[in-house]
Amino acid sequence: MSNPDLKQIEQFLYREASLLDQPDLDQWMQLFTEDGSYWMPAMEGQSDPLNHISHIYEDRVMMEIRRRNFVHPRSASKEWPVRCSHLLGNIQLQNQTDSGDLVVTCNFHVIVWYREEQRVYAGTCEHHLLAEGDDYRIRHKRVDLINPEAAQRSMVIYL
């Protein structure tokens, strides 16, 4: 793809974030390619999702299981409403992967309301985006928390 439009990419990331804010996992999942994946490492600078533990590393199959679990009436941890507010900044187009996906990085702050508690998550995201006409799909989303090694509390939603 020639001359990727940063404005367009930003709009795409904002749309993705707003689907998580609601949260609408059904629509959110559709943004991913069939071979898409979501990764939240458990270590700073982690290079490997298979030979090192992660908080989350899921493909479309696991995303679909999570989506079904999320709306299941018999999941005690999901009886609490969860609402998020994503703020993205410092969005930068980095380079392209070997397969031609655009690599886009950004900073995020997410405020999450869950179980009568307001929490803050912060870090950086890396998206690998496949250009499809005027739109994009996510081949890979990596979420690096600023405190991946810290003791984390229960969280039932993707960031």
Next chain:
Amino acid sequence: MTTLISKEEVASLVRPTRLHKRLYLDPDVFELEMERIWGQAWIFIGHESQVPNPGDFFTTNITHKIPVVMVRDKGDSVHVLHNRCGHKGAKLVESRQGNVRGAFRCPYHGWTFRHDGGLLKVPNESGYDSTGFDSSDPCYSMQSVAQVESYRGFVFATLSAEAPDLKTWLGGAIDCLDNLCDRAPEGEVEVAGGVLRYEHQCNWKFILENLNDTMHPMVVHQSVVQAAEDYIATLPESAVEQRSEAEIIPPFGSSYEKFEDSGITGFRYGHHYDGGKTSIHADYKVLPAYHDAMVKAYGEERTREIYAFNTHNTLYYPSLTIKSAVQNIRVVRPIAVDRFVVETWSFRLKGAPDEMLQRTLLYSRLINSSFGMVGPDDHEVYRRAQEGLESNASEWVEFHRQYGRDQVLEDRVIGGGTSDLDMRTQYKAWQEYMTGEVFQ
């Protein structure tokens, strides 16, 4: 430490089939648990593979507060020392792990200590001449914890000089540690793939009670089991075959009958495991390359024997729970009466193909992550109990299941997989520790 709770009062909080709610809510009971249970039992510190080289250290707390450091010395011995300078008490190392090349050096006044904790040097020492200060007095060194022992690389320490040796204390539950290590073609395991830390906002005992509470999985984890089973059923067989998730998640929905068959075995000092002949991990595929390596190392018969001892969770009361068949462990660290942290560590089976570690890590991530689909539902019900017990409707929590049906053998108690034998086992130990009678 003086306590406001008398021995009789503590003893009365645990009855044969019920527990008083103060066990979960009372900060004074918690402080006493730290002193009497965590201050006397063998507490799991870490694995020797976490400190492979001289000077390597790993820090943790042995109770809710007392900081210790596991360190390997130049002679290859592993020590567990109080992480405290012999001068003004400052913690000598703060990071979770690292290496102190020559010696520990206090960041405050520069006192240095050998890897075995001995005082090496006090700066400008002449100031102590003729003051009565004796640098050879152990109180000025980094003191060792009262007893330190390791079994197949698993390092335990106790603050009690009266505790029996580690092997005696582990008793018959040692079979599960052996089985974990025997599952390695080389007979040894090593920590690999990092750690997950999960903060729990409830009393530390809830997770121990939950490990072999086989009446909960089909209820608490019904949603993830159904979500997984329903979706997997729509996938082509070829797509499912490759996925370990398809063998890891559904067994959590096993029937009461299946869990009953797995049995529970309890031991002295509160240890217990469920499974043995079978468990929810028993139907995992055996990777051909792994099987070949095992047969080469042990022969066909012994290999089958090792696989056949299939346990689910083993608790080494109160600090360590292991999954021999999965090769991961969870380490419990209390913080306050309503707060604790669980660390999940995964192990590489030495001599096994990489896929084995990858499956272990997949399991740890799916089941034990705070961002997972299993852990948060467990944690939610613990919190419901923590909050619900504030009610004054009753002062007691019951555990009658299969009471009176336990089979008492010489060194263990065995019973049905859905019994409360695990509760009886751990609370008998709780009472013995708390009344000070445990090692008498």
